Amino acid sequence: MATIYLDHQATTPMDPAVVEAMNFAATHCYANPSSPHAAGIRAFREVERARGAVARLIGAGRSEIYFTSGATEGNNLAIKGVAARTGGPRHVVTTAVEHKSVLDTCRSLREAGHEVTVLPVDGEGRIDPGRVAAALRPDTALVSVMLANNEISTVQPVAEIGAITCAAGVPLHCDATQGVGSLPVDVRTLGVDLLTFSGHKIYGPKGVGVLYVSNRLSDRAPLAPLLHGGGQERGLRAGTLNTAAVIGLGAAVGVLAAGREEEAVRLAGLRGRFLTELAHRVPYTLNSGTGPGFLPHAVNLSFPDVDAQQLLLEVAGLAVSTGSACNSSAQEPSHVLRAIGLPPERIRGSVRIAFGRFSTEAEAVRAAHALAAVAGARPPVTA
Amino acid sequence: MTSTTSPLAPRGRTVPAGRVAPLLETVSPTSRSALLVAGGYFDTAVGIGAFSLNSFALAQETGAAARRLHRGNKVLYDVIVNDLGMSCSTDVCTLPAAGPAETDLTPLTAAAAEAGTDFTVTRERNLRNRAARSMKRWLREPAAQPLFSLDGDEIVFRSRQYEKVLAGVVKGDHVVPRCPLIVAEYFARYFARLRAFPDCAHRHVIDINSLADRDKVTKGAEIYLRTLGTPEEEIVLVFADAACADPTALTYTAYDF
Numbered sequence: 268m269a270t271i272y273l274d275h276q277a278t279t280p281m282d283p284a285v286v287e288a289m290n291f292a293a294t295h296c297y298a299n300p301s302s303p304h305a306a307g308i309r310a311f312r313e314v315e316r317a318r319g320a321v322a323r324l325i326g327a328g329r330s331e332i333y334f335t336s337g338a339t340e341g342n343n344l345a346i347k348g349v350a351a352r353t354g355g356p357r358h359v360v361t362t363a364v365e366h367k368s369v370l371d372t373c374r375s376l377r378e379a380g381h382e383v384t385v386l387p388v389d390g391e392g393r394i395d396p397g398r399v400a401a402a403l404r405p406d407t408a409l410v411s412v413m414l415a416n417n418e419i420s421t422v423q424p425v426a427e428i429g430a431i432t433c434a435a436g437v438p439l440h441c442d443a444t445q446g447v448g449s450l451p452v453d454v455r456t457l458g459v460d461l462l463t464f465s466g467h468k469i470y471g472p473k474g475v476g477v478l479y480v481s482n483r484l485s486d487r488a489p490l491a492p493l494l495h496g497g498g499q500e501r502g503l504r505a506g507t508l509n510t511a512a513v514i515g516l517g518a519a520v521g522v523l524a525a526g527r528e529e530e531a532v533r534l535a536g537l538r539g540r541f542l543t544e545l546a547h548r549v550p551y552t553l554n555s556g557t558g559p560g561f562l563p564h565a566v567n568l569s570f571p572d573v574d575a576q577q578l579l580l581e582v583a584g585l586a587v588s589t590g591s592a593c594n595s596s597a598q599e600p601s602h603v604l605r606a607i608g609l610p611p612e613r614i615r616g617s618v619r620i621a622f623g624r625f626s627t628e629a630e631a632v633r634a635a636h637a638l639a640a641v642a643g644a645r646p647p648v649t650a
Numbered sequence: 651m652t653s654t655t656s657p658l659a660p661r662g663r664t665v666p667a668g669r670v671a672p673l674l675e676t677v678s679p680t681s682r683s684a685l686l687v688a689g690g691y692f693d694t695a696v697g698i699g700a701f702s703l704n705s706f707a708l709a710q711e712t713g714a715a716a717r718r719l720h721r722g723n724k725v726l727y728d729v730i731v732n733d734l735g736m737s738c739s740t741d742v743c744t745l746p747a748a749g750p751a752e753t754d755l756t757p758l759t760a761a762a763a764e765a766g767t768d769f770t771v772t773r774e775r776n777l778r779n780r781a782a783r784s785m786k787r788w789l790r791e792p793a794a795q796p797l798f799s800l801d802g803d804e805i806v807f808r809s810r811q812y813e814k815v816l817a818g819v820v821k822g823d824h825v826v827p828r829c830p831l832i833v834a835e836y837f838a839r840y841f842a843r844l845r846a847f848p849d850c851a852h853r854h855v856i857d858i859n860s861l862a863d864r865d866k867v868t869k870g871a872e873i874y875l876r877t878l879g880t881p882e883e884e885i886v887l888v889f890a891d892a893a894c895a896d897p898t899a900l901t902y903t904a905y906d907f
Binding site: 284287288291295303304305308309311312313315316317319320328329330482485486498501502514517518521 | 655656657658659808810811812813861862864889890891896898899900905906907
């Protein structure tokens, strides 16, 4: 039996349209898009079409889109690039539930002499905009708040925070990696100056991502690049573009834009069916919300007296996660689940399930049955 | 077997077939547009060669297809003539006006007559002098256009595509315009001509260039669109080799910057 893949917050399979676009790129756009000959200009044209598709998706201008190797590089470039563009130590504000690529970047800034304020969240993992306002200082260089959480799906009040940072004249960075596939994203409405996401979370290829930098910010003072070399991406990100991946990302964005709202409704339905099936068979506790203010396709839950890592070893043919996949090798409890105040036993029993474009109702039911069969048969965990 | 059509190209609309298809991808088939197609470029020092003849033919073919796309479309043709007689980076301030009969245009006029069209000629010498005058006006009142700045004796355009765009060099009381500024000048003239058709909802300049001119015309397009462009204006930069058999089009609007 084929694996039921329900780990779409870790990564997504490529859409067939993306595979087709990348095949086209591999055979027709292999030239360096910076080259002056016809083949190079054709590759450049396709890259710019992809850039235009990304720009339209998030309501930006084409000149505000920079291609990176993924959200991790984008987050590093956004945060370090803003901090470094003005001389001397500065202050950065972020939240306790950000992805590690944001938190660890902030940690590196702290080690370099900058000050970092990490704001706590409430029991749902949501940041209070009032706390952001209170944390701002005259030397605050940046606020970084994610759009939606990768473990508990909480959607942050980014637009409210954007209004606060705009009024204070402080740039706002938003890691939209988890939200851009499910939520409408408009950089003007959100009030963000920097926004990042990766291709592989929206059925595109791995190894490519997007950094949006508002012209308002760039025109004042450009970000300091992390990579130096050939001056690609208007000097902000040197290195020959990964043309095939960029074109694949453009195709992924096109598919996404065509049906995001309907798909969100469908996925919320699958999640509901899964939870209903599960509830009939085994007790569990939700660690994330399933209503407005949460991503529609994912859920985080805990089975009582169950070690989730052990549980997943015993469930055949099911791909789910016990926390952030990026963090799963860390051998320590999830920083997100700790930040929302979950006790260690709940964290130990937590499972993250995320449905996706190719998930079916039959798979949702089978997954619930498979998890329940093992979780219900487990002996209690001893501390 | 993979498709030879770009998966990112606009879908779901009727476009002309063949080599002109990418040049007209963004021209509306449902509302009237005014188009100026610039092809046939040549250098007076060299004369009308293969690129000039082939790009002129491509321009004629493009214009004819644009007319078929919508019966109300207005199409103008122009040929840019490099009569500077030198590299545009040469430090010469102003040039005497071009003489009227220094170039034999017969091959182009014959081709136009065969196609039943006519065309205008734009001389780079005139463009250069106009660009120099506009930069001198800017020097007197720099606040009027903050996208230019003076860096020593260099006039630099604050680009959103390139790290640096040199627009001109100040030499005493004179300004020597550089290529991007001369290009922006002809876009300004072209769009001014297209504004004579107020019933056309969109204005397109389709500019057929040799591959070697990619950067300077792209910089010039940005200068025009960010300083004088309006939302209904679009520049289609076309790049082709001497045969013009497989042209590549890049489309720019003010929104892109």
